[in-house]
Amino acid sequence: MVRTGWAPLGFAAAMAFVGTLGAGALASTSAMAQAYKCPKVGGDFVFGQEANVNSLDQMTSTTISTRNVAMNIFESLMARDEGNNPITDLAESFTESADGLVYSFKIRQGVKFHNGKAMTSADVSASWDRYKRVAVERNILDNVEKWETPDANTFVVTMKRPQPTFIEFISSFSQPIVIIPAEHKDDAPQQLRTVGTGPWQLVEFLPGSHVRLKRNDAYTPNTKYTERTGFGGYKQACFNTVTFRIVTEAGARVAGLRTGELHGVEDIPFISVADLKKDNRITILPLENWWVHVSSANTSQPPTDNPKFRQAVMALLDMEEIMEAATDGNFKLNVGFQYPHQASYTDAGKEFYNQKNATKAKALLAEAGYKNEPVFLLTNKDYPSMYNAALVMSQQMQSIGIKAELKVVDWPTSVQMQGQASPSPGWNFFFTGYGTQPALGALATMNFFMGTNPNYKPKPGQEDPVLKAEWENMNQKTDPKERQAAFVKMQHRILEQALVFPFGSLTKVQGVRSNVVGYKPFRIPRFSNVSFQ
Amino acid sequence: MWGVVLRSIMGAIPVLLIVSLITFGLMRLIPGDPAAAIAGLTATAEQLEQLRQDLGLNEPFVVQLAKWYGGLIQGDLGRSILMGQDVLEVTLIRLPVTIALSLYALVLTLVLGLTSGIIAALRQNTVVDQLTMVMAMIGISVPNFFLGLLMILLFAVYLGWLPTGGYIPLWDDPIGWLRTSTMPALSLALLQMGLLARITRSTMLEVLRQDYIRTARAKGLPRRLVVVKHALTNALIPITTVVGIIISLSISGAVVTESLFSIPGMGQLLTQAVLNRDYPMVQGGLLLTTAFLVMVNILVDIAYAILDPRVRYERS
Numbered sequence: 001m002v003r004t005g006w007a008p009l010g011f012a013a014a015m016a017f018v019g020t021l022g023a024g025a026l027a028s029t030s031a032m033a034q035a036y037k038c039p040k041v042g043g044d045f046v047f048g049q050e051a052n053v054n055s056l057d058q059m060t061s062t063t064i065s066t067r068n069v070a071m072n073i074f075e076s077l078m079a080r081d082e083g084n085n086p087i088t089d090l091a092e093s094f095t096e097s098a099d100g101l102v103y104s105f106k107i108r109q110g111v112k113f114h115n116g117k118a119m120t121s122a123d124v125s126a127s128w129d130r131y132k133r134v135a136v137e138r139n140i141l142d143n144v145e146k147w148e149t150p151d152a153n154t155f156v157v158t159m160k161r162p163q164p165t166f167i168e169f170i171s172s173f174s175q176p177i178v179i180i181p182a183e184h185k186d187d188a189p190q191q192l193r194t195v196g197t198g199p200w201q202l203v204e205f206l207p208g209s210h211v212r213l214k215r216n217d218a219y220t221p222n223t224k225y226t227e228r229t230g231f232g233g234y235k236q237a238c239f240n241t242v243t244f245r246i247v248t249e250a251g252a253r254v255a256g257l258r259t260g261e262l263h264g265v266e267d268i269p270f271i272s273v274a275d276l277k278k279d280n281r282i283t284i285l286p287l288e289n290w291w292v293h294v295s296s297a298n299t300s301q302p303p304t305d306n307p308k309f310r311q312a313v314m315a316l317l318d319m320e321e322i323m324e325a326a327t328d329g330n331f332k333l334n335v336g337f338q339y340p341h342q343a344s345y346t347d348a349g350k351e352f353y354n355q356k357n358a359t360k361a362k363a364l365l366a367e368a369g370y371k372n373e374p375v376f377l378l379t380n381k382d383y384p385s386m387y388n389a390a391l392v393m394s395q396q397m398q399s400i401g402i403k404a405e406l407k408v409v410d411w412p413t414s415v416q417m418q419g420q421a422s423p424s425p426g427w428n429f430f431f432t433g434y435g436t437q438p439a440l441g442a443l444a445t446m447n448f449f450m451g452t453n454p455n456y457k458p459k460p461g462q463e464d465p466v467l468k469a470e471w472e473n474m475n476q477k478t479d480p481k482e483r484q485a486a487f488v489k490m491q492h493r494i495l496e497q498a499l500v501f502p503f504g505s506l507t508k509v510q511g512v513r514s515n516v517v518g519y520k521p522f523r524i525p526r527f528s529n530v531s532f533q
Numbered sequence: 534m535w536g537v538v539l540r541s542i543m544g545a546i547p548v549l550l551i552v553s554l555i556t557f558g559l560m561r562l563i564p565g566d567p568a569a570a571i572a573g574l575t576a577t578a579e580q581l582e583q584l585r586q587d588l589g590l591n592e593p594f595v596v597q598l599a600k601w602y603g604g605l606i607q608g609d610l611g612r613s614i615l616m617g618q619d620v621l622e623v624t625l626i627r628l629p630v631t632i633a634l635s636l637y638a639l640v641l642t643l644v645l646g647l648t649s650g651i652i653a654a655l656r657q658n659t660v661v662d663q664l665t666m667v668m669a670m671i672g673i674s675v676p677n678f679f680l681g682l683l684m685i686l687l688f689a690v691y692l693g694w695l696p697t698g699g700y701i702p703l704w705d706d707p708i709g710w711l712r713t714s715t716m717p718a719l720s721l722a723l724l725q726m727g728l729l730a731r732i733t734r735s736t737m738l739e740v741l742r743q744d745y746i747r748t749a750r751a752k753g754l755p756r757r758l759v760v761v762k763h764a765l766t767n768a769l770i771p772i773t774t775v776v777g778i779i780i781s782l783s784i785s786g787a788v789v790t791e792s793l794f795s796i797p798g799m800g801q802l803l804t805q806a807v808l809n810r811d812y813p814m815v816q817g818g819l820l821l822t823t824a825f826l827v828m829v830n831i832l833v834d835i836a837y838a839i840l841d842p843r844v845r846y847e848r849s
Contacts, residue, residue, distance in 0.1 A: 052805050054615040062572060134587075136572045136580050189587065190617030207616050208627070208805065209700060209797030247698060247795045255685045255697040262697075382808070412565030412810055 035226045036529050038238035039517055043532045045239045047525060048247040048256050048265035052208055057192040058178045059135045064435070064524070067173065068266075069211050069244050071231055071524045073114075074178035074196035077105055077124065077155070078171035079232035082522075083342070084439050086171035089222065089232040090119070090179055090197065091155075100162030100478070105155040110220045113181050114201040121149035126182035134189045137175040164478050165443055172444065173231060173524070174436050199237040199528045211244040213527075228529040230522070238518075238531035257282060257511055263532075264512040264519060270328040273509055283514050287521035289339035290508035291435035293326055293389055295377075295501045296418075297428065300459045303373050304428040310498035311352075312364035316396055319354040323504040326389040334505040336491045337438055337445045344442045348488045349495030353502070362400050374403045378418060378427035382411040386431040389503060393429070433506065439523050442487040443474055449494060456499060466493045537838050541831040545824075552823045553605070553816065557598055560812050566590055567614040570809040588614060601816065610817030615809050620817035623802065628821060631791070631798035633703055633710075635783035637718040638725065642779055646726040647772070650733025655760065657738060665730060672727030677786060681720040681793045688716060698795035717794040721786050725779045732775050736768040743767075770840055777833035781826055 051065035058070040079089035088094065092106040111119040125147055132141050143166070145158040159166065170177060184193050194202040199221075200213040215237035225233040245262065247253045250269045256262035258279065268276065268284070276282050297304045297313075304310055323331040335353045338345040375397065379390035390406055397404035407427060409417065418430040437444040449456045449467050458464065466489070473486035494500055512519045518530040568584035585591050592600075604611055610620035653665040689697040695716055701709035740746065741764055749759045787800035799822055806814035 052801075054613075054805070054809070055617055057617065060571070136584065139580065188617065190613075190615065206626070206797055207618075207623070208801045209795070245699060245795060246797075248801075249682075249793045249795075251682050252685060252698050252793060252795065255690050258690050259693065259697055261689075261699075409564070410808065412570055412808060413563070415569045416565040 035221070035223070036228065036234050036236055038236055038529075038531050040531045040533065041238050041240075043239050044241045044243055045263050045516070045527060045530070045532075046243045046245055046261065047527075048253040048262040049244045050248060050250070050253065050267045052246050052248065053205070053211055053244070054207060055190045055192075056194045056202065056205060056211070057187075057190050058176060059131050059192065060175075060189040062136055062175055067524050069213070070178070070194075070196075071173065071176075071198075072200040072213060072242070072527055073194060073198045073202060074176070074180070075198050075232075076171070076176045076178050077107075078167060079176075079230060080171055080173055080440075081230040081232060084230065084441065084523075086167050087229065087232050088224070090124075092224075094167075096167075100164065101159045103157040103159075103166065105157070107153045107155060108220075108222065109153070111197050112218050112220065113197055114195045114216055115181065116218070117181055119179065119197055120152040121155045122152070123182045124155045124179055125149050126185035127179045128177060130180070130185045130187070130192075131177045135175055135177075137172075140169040140172070162478075163475070164483070165475055168441060168443055172440050174440060174444065199235045200242060203241065208246060210246060213242045213244075215240055228526065231524070231526070235528035237528055239527065242527045257513070260513060263516055264510065264525070266508070266510050266525065268509040268511050270330045270509065276511060281514050283512050283516070285510045285512065285519070285521045287508045287510055288332065289334075289341070289438075289505045291433035291506050292334060292337060292339075292438055293323065293331075293385065293433050293503040293506055295389070295393065295429045295431050295503070296456065297499055297501070298418075298430065298457050299499060300457045301426075301428055303368065303370055303375065305459065306368050307497055308364050308368035309370055312361045312368060312370075312400075313397060313402070314352055314495070314498040314501060315355045315357045315364055316361035316400060317354070317393065317501060317503075318356045318396060319503050321396070322389050322392045323506075325392045326385040326503065327506050330507045330509065331504045332507065334502065336495065336502055337434065338442055339438060339505060342438075342441070344484060344487060346484075346488045346491055348492040352495040352498070358400055365400065365402070370402070372401070372403050374405050375429070376405055376407045376427045377429045377431065378407045378409070378414050379431040380409055380411045380414045383433075385506065386433070390429070390431045393501075429501075436523070442484070446471060446474060446487060446490050449490065449499065464493065464497065464499075466490075537834055538831065541834045545827040545831065548827055549820065549823060553602075553820050556816050556819050557601060557812075560810070560815055561594060561597075563810075565810050567810045567812060570811075571615065601813075605820075610820070611813030613806070613811055613814040615806075615811045615814070620813050621821075623814070624799070624818050624821045627797060627799045627802045627818075628825065630700065630702070630796060631784060631787050631800060632825070634714055634718055634721065634787060634790070634796065634798060635780060637714050638721040638783050639776070639780060641718055641722040642725040642729055643776070645722070646729030647733055649726070650730040651737055651760070651765065653730065653734040654737035654741060662734075666734070669727035669730040672723040672725075673731075675723075677720045677724055678789050678793060680723055681716065681790060684716045684720060685793075698793075700794075700796045700798075713794075713796075717790045717796055720793075721783055721790050724786070725782060729772070729775060729779065733768065733772055736771050737764060740764045740768045766840070770837065773833060773836050773840065777830060780829045784822060784826065 049065060049068055053065045053069055055061050055066060056070050058066065058074050075090050077089065077091040078086050081087045090108050090111060092108045094103055094105045096103050107121050107124065113119060128147055132138050143160050143163050145160045148156045150156060179197060180192065181195055184195065187193055199216050199219045201216045203212040203214045205211045219237065221234045221236060222232065223234065227233055228235050247256060250267065253262065253265040254268060254272045254276065257265045273284060277284055297310050299305050319333055333354060335347045335350045377390045377394050379387050381387045387408065394404040394406055414430065417426060434445060437448065450471060470486040470490045474483050477483045477486065510521050515533040516530065517533055566585065568581050568588060568590060572581055572584055601611065612618065613620055613623060616623065649665045653662045656662045685697050688695045695712055699713055701713050703710040746759060746764055749763050787798055788804050791798045791801040799818060803815060803818050806818060
């Protein structure tokens, strides 16, 4: 006996998957004629990208800039839809055995690599082999006993123990298990030959300058759908080429958009938005909920090892003031670690958020026995919003007599300092943003609060028991509602114990020329089903 | 002459050795490592440790150094950790871009800086002199980053004459290269133009007051001949020193200019490599850049010897 599709997914994912199945059924029965068709084919779309692309090896890079390009070239068995819920992509379908130990994937037929070779289960197996060998996030396969290819169209995964969240993990775009030709499986890390199955194929890659892709004319769209959804669905390449030009300077990106040299750009500075809105040749597209601005407390270092001290800071903070300074007003207040549009969103712990209560903070500070020790806020200027948030937070802390001091280093150094083995001296609050993880869902975000993760630093052997128990529930409960309930408890506990201080959600602004049709902001820019007018 | 060249080359070897050693040591002294850059914030301590192991970062300092020098002897500068490409290959693509840009800036500097300096000296204390020196001060004082942004606004956005950024190699399309390189070269050159104009003016003023210039004039030589043959030739020796420095400044100034105008040169490459702690890329890239600058210094030495016979005789 087997279960299909939605049963193993998260609560949000399950709900969406039901919808997806419905949409798929509709598509297959009546709407094939309505499948997306490019309004116009041709042209070179030039996209101004803010960060340099070092490598296109999707399996070994966790950087957003790599994903921006590579997600248009490579595909995986499973992807995420518009609501970031798991959907099949290169898999036609999958089943899960009743005991939750065996997943059987049917491979989509007719899919070819950019080199013309037909994709089979042997390629899937080789891709998983390489991922297991080189990927940073290879531990998502730790619970997998083996994978096999009984025939050219079937890929079977056997688990060591049931893992209800397995599909959620393997559909993640944080570091996806992209499918590559089997003969590339031994390519060294960062040196993967750029041959995928996606609607776009690589023409030229000059790090620091540009990446150029061309339309894959042999692309086989997923006919289960009629439209693009998230990173999957029915994808069609309409432009002849897409050029990602690396334009690190925000002013130059804005100028390029104005002159029309760039047809689309990411990360428009807020100060330019009002001016650009007046230009009818340009369409401004806010990408809300880009990341949750946070500061994590070092719970192994005094005085932030004292919950009363952390709660005093939590009681004090004016999140609106912090986010205003950090983002130039480009934000939304947000309790916790999911975004309001997500089904997994919860406002659990809202009583601890944005309290702005100096009296309560002073009382808690007295209870904590704070004796004017220095409190170090570890931040960087590579990301000005993090620096600005730290600056305002330090001023708010100083206003009630906390000896807050900024420790400003460059980003790699701050990552190194905060990631050192526990106990980690030298800092009390570390400033960062949770971007990809909240978008991937509650499970990916709560992963930050497990013992081995450097974002959460309990003293050795003193991990929070409530968090540990609820994390187990989030991973092991088969009922999605129970998993969601565990997440609610985890978020409440994190805010109550003031382990992490979520300030709010940052809105990232993108823009395209007005003659561009079909461009919709998403976590990663998508160039399928987009064309010129 | 050959003695001068040989001595300069011999002197360059310890410079390159010291630079390579300092770069190697400094990169390992600063906090942060490539594993953290590759793995990102979500990595667990175990994942980071595994990556360090994979990248050979846990090996003792001396072993890593010996391996690097071993590769250098065989002409192997290593492989970029982040890009997965051969360091020499990447550098040979990027360095010519920066050199071409720097040379373009140098030509602009020499033509405009020298000319305006000479004119200012010849028209000392006139409106022309004061205007030239004001312009020179603006060039020196205003950051080239800001000037670059202003130029983008004026020449690209409002006038539409030049592209906002990007780069076309000279050998692919010379006109395209001129279009993409003019604003970056100008923004690089403005600081140096100001510097050269001021130095040329003061050197020329000093030379123009010398007795042999007065004698030349008294002999009735044409003014142009006096200025070009007698005054400028002698003024060129300190100016040559400045030109050597200007080339070094162009290479280091390219870090900002290349980022602003999206030019894939050495400045941008090395900045990214340092930020991502890409050890082999920084070590190899800096070594080759240093080698280029050492070569520039040798050329400056040769120029001295050509311009001033005393240098030839003293050194031989």
